[in-house]
Structures are given as structure tokens and as C-alpha cells.
Amino acid sequence: MRFIPLGKGHLRACSAFVWAFSIAAALTACGGGGGDADPAKLPGGVSSGPALSAMAQLGQKVFNDPSLSASGRQSCASCHDAATAHAQPNALAAQLGGSMLDQQGSRLSPSIRYLASNKAFSFTADGTPNGGFFWDGRASSLQEQAGQPFLNPVEMANGSKDEVIRRLAAASYAEEFRKLFGDNIMGDAEAAFQRLTLALQQYQLEDSAFRPFSSKYDAFLLGKIPRLNDQEIRGLALYNNPVKGRCFACHPSARGSDGRLPLFTDFTYDSLGVPRNGELRQNDDPNFYDLGLCGRDDLKDRTGLCGKFKVPSLRNVALRHAFFHNGKFKTLKDVVTFYVQRDTNPEKWYPQNADGTYDKFNDLPSAYRGNVNVLEGPYNRQPGQEPALSDAEVDDVIAFLQTLTDGYQP
Numbered sequence: 058m059r060f061i062p063l064g065k066g067h068l069r070a071c072s073a074f075v076w077a078f079s080i081a082a083a084l085t086a087c088g089g090g091g092g093d094a095d096p097a098k099l100p101g102g103v104s105s106g107p108a109l110s111a112m113a114q115l116g117q118k119v120f121n122d123p124s125l126s127a128s129g130r131q132s133c134a135s136c137h138d139a140a141t142a143h144a145q146p147n148a149l150a151a152q153l154g155g156s157m158l159d160q161q162g163s164r165l166s167p168s169i170r171y172l173a174s175n176k177a178f179s180f181t182a183d184g185t186p187n188g189g190f191f192w193d194g195r196a197s198s199l200q201e202q203a204g205q206p207f208l209n210p211v212e213m214a215n216g217s218k219d220e221v222i223r224r225l226a227a228a229s230y231a232e233e234f235r236k237l238f239g240d241n242i243m244g245d246a247e248a249a250f251q252r253l254t255l256a257l258q259q260y261q262l263e264d265s266a267f268r269p270f271s272s273k274y275d276a277f278l279l280g281k282i283p284r285l286n287d288q289e290i291r292g293l294a295l296y297n298n299p300v301k302g303r304c305f306a307c308h309p310s311a312r313g314s315d316g317r318l319p320l321f322t323d324f325t326y327d328s329l330g331v332p333r334n335g336e337l338r339q340n341d342d343p344n345f346y347d348l349g350l351c352g353r354d355d356l357k358d359r360t361g362l363c364g365k366f367k368v369p370s371l372r373n374v375a376l377r378h379a380f381f382h383n384g385k386f387k388t389l390k391d392v393v394t395f396y397v398q399r400d401t402n403p404e405k406w407y408p409q410n411a412d413g414t415y416d417k418f419n420d421l422p423s424a425y426r427g428n429v430n431v432l433e434g435p436y437n438r439q440p441g442q443e444p445a446l447s448d449a450e451v452d453d454v455i456a457f458l459q460t461l462t463d464g465y466q467p
């Protein structure tokens with residue numbers, strides 16, 4: 058996250074003062090009364106009509122087509138399932154891919170909703186890493202991202218772009234592809250691959266299924282329902298309270314000053330010290346570490362960035378079956394409890410060393426453990442102190458997170 062100066066910056070953000078004043082009054086001021094806006098037009102700035110363009114329709118077919126993989130059994134939708142808000146459908150730490158579907162990937166498949174307004178990776182003026190696609194931001198656009206799964210040996214596992222285009226030429230919609238991009242397009246694998254990934258990007262930008270803004274919380278913010286229930290309101294207040302959950306600091310929950318609905322990510326990066334996950338085969342090698350940002354070739358000398366991963370949106374998070382870049386946790390209860398008890402109760406999360414201490418932040422080499430955020434709430438406590446949230450308060454925050462699931466019917 059960015060350091061928000063306490064005081065002015067905080068008080069301007071509507072969500073931040075919810076905790077301080079009468080909850081009901083503050084929520085009316087922040088949330089209700091904005092029923093005028095068309096949510097689909099707001100955050101991405103991309104407005105979709107009911108019909109997709111020809112290119113987006115083609116992208117939709119590609120997205121769902123397993124015949125473009127070496128196994129013949131894997132498509133984008135296999136790992137980004139609409140039923141789980143376009144995240145992976147199961148609780149595995151990483152999905153299986155490759156030509157026999159027996160190769161384990163290296164990271165959790167994230168939800169790919171609400172990415173339309175995300176930008177290429179960059180550093181802001183104060184040096185904060187920001188934007189980019191993938192957990193480490195290495196792809197600069199949805200189009201660049203879309204090229205990688207086809208060729209990734211542990212995903213769709215084509216040997217080359219030529220191989221992808223040979224499969225494309227045999228697909229049921231190959232004729233549509235030619236009609237749109239020219240009769241000879243398949244003869245130039247490089248150009249055809251570029252169009253293929255452009256169509257995938259166009260589909261994700263146009264189809265409102267990738268940004269329905271139809272959760273209970275959206276209904277509340279748009280004034281379609283008068284209030285959340287008591288537990289959800291308590292959860293929201295804890296989420297926004299700078300000395301309790303403080304979740305809003307990286308996962309913003311308030312509408313923008315221009316009325317845009319919140320995306321629950323600020324597209325920055327942080328190092329949380331998530332415990333190592335033995336379920337990932339790559340971790341059988343004790344010298345292997347997934348370093349996040351500094352694992353990228355272009356950032357390998359920036360050791361201060363080691364261990365940092367992208368802040369994911371929390372929209373639809375209650376539909377997921379595994380959490381964090383390495384899929385270590387399988388329930389929201391464990392995730393939120395980890396946040397507040399990581400430092401008060403390290404024995405719950407990390408293995409014990411021979412000397413009786415706990416091997417905190419064991420998914421990073423010791424040289425980079427100092428990068429883990431220990432200064433900001435909710436993880437700025439010491440053993441013996443009270444966690445920032447009690448067990449009942451953790452449940453309240455989870456009740457609030459459950460209001461972020463799309464498809465709410467009042």
C-alpha cells in the first residue's frame with residue numbers, strides 16, 4: 058500500500074471515519090443516496106452494451122476452448138471459472154496443466170474480474186510499485202497476459218505460437234477469425250497470435266460478466282437497499298477502522314470522489330509473510346523461494362521488493378476455496394485470523410526452530426524477511442499483545458466480505 062499520511066488523507070476518505078462516528082449516520086453519508094450511477098460505466102470507464110463486438114465474441118469462444126491446449130482439455134475457463142467469479146474452481150494451491158494435465162503450476166489462479174482499470178506495472182513518484190498483471194505484475198496488459206498461458210509448459214503447454222495457430226485453424230470458429238482478421242491471417246503465426254490475444258483482451262474488457270458490480274455491498278452503496286445487517290455493518294466498521302482491521306488501506310472499500318464503486322484493491326504490492334505451502338512441489342527444494350516482484354528478471358536487483366505480491370481484489374472472495382499467491386489457506390477464517398495473529402501467535406502459523414523460536418516468514422530466505430510488513434496494522438503487534446481483532450470480530454469482518462459476492466438478489 059501507499060503510506061497515507063494520518064490526518065487529512067485519512068479524514069478525506071469516507072470509509073476511514075466510519076469507525077469514529079455513529080456507524081449508521083456515517084454509512085448513510087458514505088454509502089446511501091447514490092442510486093443514480095450506472096455501475097457498469099464507472100470503474101473501468103469501459104461501458105458495455107448488451108451485445109459484444111465481433112472481436113469480443115471471438116475472444117469468448119477462445120476463452121472457453123480447450124482445443125487450443127496441448128492436452129485438448131484445458132482452456133482459460135478451466136482455471137478462471139465463472140462459477141467462482143473467474144478464479145480457480147477448487148482448493149488446490151496451484152492447478153495442474155501440461156500435455157497430460159499432470160504438471161503442477163506455481164501459484165494460485167486468481168479471479169480475473171475487475172481488472173479493466175488496472176494499468177501496466179510502474180513505480181509511482183514515491184517509489185510505490187503499482188499495477189501490472191499476474192501476482193508479480195510482469196504482464197503490462199490483458200493482451201500481453203493472454204499470450205502466456207498458451208505457451209506455458211505447466212498450463213496449456215503449446216510448444217510454439219505456430220502450434221497454437223495450427224490448433225486455432227482447426228477450431229470451429231476459424232472461419233470467423235479469418236473473416237475478422239483477413240483470409241491469410243493463419244499463414245502468419247505471429248500476426249494471428251497477436252489477434253488471438255487481442256480478442257481475449259477485448260472479451261474481458263467488454264463483457265460485463267467481468268465487472269457486474271452486483272454484490273449486496275454494491276446494492277447498498279447504490280442505495281438499492283437501505284442497509285446491511287448488523288453483523289455486516291460491524292464488519293465493515295472494523296474493516297475500515299485504522300486501529301482494528303485497517304483492511305481498507307490496501308483493499309479500498311469507499312466510492313471514489315467521482316462516484317466510482319470501490320474495487321477492493323489499490324493495485325499495489327505488499328509482503329505479508331504468508332507461510333510456506335508444502336502442497337507446492339516446487340517447495341520440495343528447500344532452496345527454492347517464490348520471491349514475487351524481485352523474482353522478475355527486470356527487478357532482480359531490487360531486493361527490497363522480494364516477497365511482495367500484488368494486492369488482489371476482495372470482490373467475490375467468499376467464493377474462493379484457496380487464498381494468497383501460494384494457496385496456503387483454504388478458509389477466510391484462517392486468512393483473517395492469520396492477519397491479526399501472525400505476530401501475536403506465530404506458533405499457529407510457522408514451524409518451530411531447534412532453539413524453540415518460530416521460523417517466522419519461512420517462505421522467504423532469511424535475507425529478505427525484513428521486507429515483511431510489520432509496521433502497519435493489523436500486523437504490528439507482539440506476542441503477548443491482544444490481536445487487532447477478536448475471534449468474534451474476525452467473524453464480523455468475514456460477514457462483511459460475504460457481501461462482496463456478485464449476483465445478490467434483494
Ligand code: HEC
Pocket residue numbers: 120131132133134135136137152153154162163164165166167168169172189190191192193199202203204206207211212213257
Ligand atoms: C492452468 C491454469 C491456468 C490457465 C489454463 C490460464 N490461467 Fe490465467 N492465471 C493462472 C495463474 C496461476 C495466474 C497467476 C500466475 C502468476 O501470477 O504468475 C493467472 C493469472 C491470470 C491473469 C492475471 C490476473 C491479475 O490479477 O493480474 C489473467 C488476466 C488471466 N490469468 C487470464 C487468463 C487467460 C485469458 C487464459 C487463457 C488464454 C488463462 N488465464 C489461462 C492460471 C491459469
Ligand code: HEC
Pocket residue numbers: 058167168296302303304305306307308326327328329331366367368369370371374377379380381382383389392393396430433434435454
Ligand atoms: C498493507 C496492505 C494490506 C492490508 C492492510 C490488508 N491486506 Fe489483504 N492482501 C494484501 C496483499 C499484498 C495480499 C496478497 C498477499 C499474497 O498473496 O502474498 C492480500 C490478500 C488478501 C486476501 C486473499 C485474497 C485472495 O484472493 O487470495 C484476503 C482474503 C485479504 N487480503 C483480506 C484482508 C483483510 C480482511 C484485511 C484486514 C484485516 C486485509 N486484507 C488487510 C495486502 C493487504
